[in-house]
Amino acid sequence: MAELEVAAAAPVPDVGDLVTIRPARRRRGLGVPRPARRASGPLLVLLGWYLAGAAGVLSANTLASPADVLKQGWELVRKGQLPSAIYASGQRVVIGFAIGAAIAVTLALVAGLFRLGEDLVDATVGMVRTIPWVGLIPLFIIWFGIDEAPKIALVALGVAIPLYFNLYGGIRSVDPQLVEAGSTLGLNRWGLVRHVILPGALPGAMVGLRYALGSAWLALVFGEQINATNGIGYLMNNAEEFFQTDVIVVCLVTYAVLGLLCDLVVRVISGKVLAWRPSFEGA
DSSP: OHHHHHHHHSOOOOHHHHOOOOOOOOOOOSSOOHHHHHHHHHHHHHHHHHHHHHTTSSOTTTOOOHHHHHHHHHHHHHTTHHHHHHHHHHHHHHHHHHHHHHHHHHHHHHHHHOHHHHHHHHHHHHHHHTSOHHHHHHHHHHHHOSSSHHHHHHHHHHHHHHHHHHHHHHHHTSOHHHHHHHHHTTOOHHHHIIIIIHHHHHHHHHHHHHHHHHHHHHHHHHHTTSSOSSSHHHHHHHHHHTTOHHHHHHHHHHHHHHHHHHHHHHHHHHHHHTTTSOOOOOO
16 A cells, blocks of 8 residues: 555656657768769769770670760760751650640540540550550551651650559549549639649659650651651661661760659659658668
8 A cells, every 4th residue: 555655746747858859860971072973883884885895795796885976976076977866866855745745635535534534545555555556566657647647646656655644544544532632622623623633633643744755755766767868767777788887876975864864853853742742762
């Protein structure tokens, strides 16, 4: 009994003395800036490529050395061939992207917002997705000829498929409780689409945009095999005929750099338009 009285008389510790919540400290890296860490992988590949060429493991006929590629790239820039090719290919990508994005957004809205639209559209787009682009080239040549139209059509197809599926998936992944809450607050159909569904689908749309831009340049590689008289693919075709591996590598690097620049632009835009949405950025 005395022990119980002593325990009752003991002061009750404050909750703040028992639990101390401290903000999580962010682990620091090894003191190396993140851009330098991201660049370390490509630089190591470049170093291995240079050492393999210097040691004679890679001959010039198999793969030109980085020095030869850099020299040839400068010559193409100095003569105006590479800037002209980039301009021609960029025009095809811009036009094809605009057409493909318009088609993808329209179909995704129809399939995502309406069940009847889903029944009519989704299975058809899924079927088209399984068809290889190269297999469509003969049909595109018959339909559109051998000028710019089949090249742009391939780019539009490469853009439309990934953008459609990501936007459609983003619309269908919106929390139904948010839609119900919007209806309770008095939003009509258009208000729900504008203020609830489209903002909720925006993360998926931005992911689809990144895939679509990458697919646009990939489709252009195939498209510029069709009777091209200019563009990056035209330079590659000519280099293949004369076994100029340095020119081929310059063109491939150009495709890669242009694709990375487009991806960087989309990532910057995503950071701006999705600033309201917290996301995990990695440990």
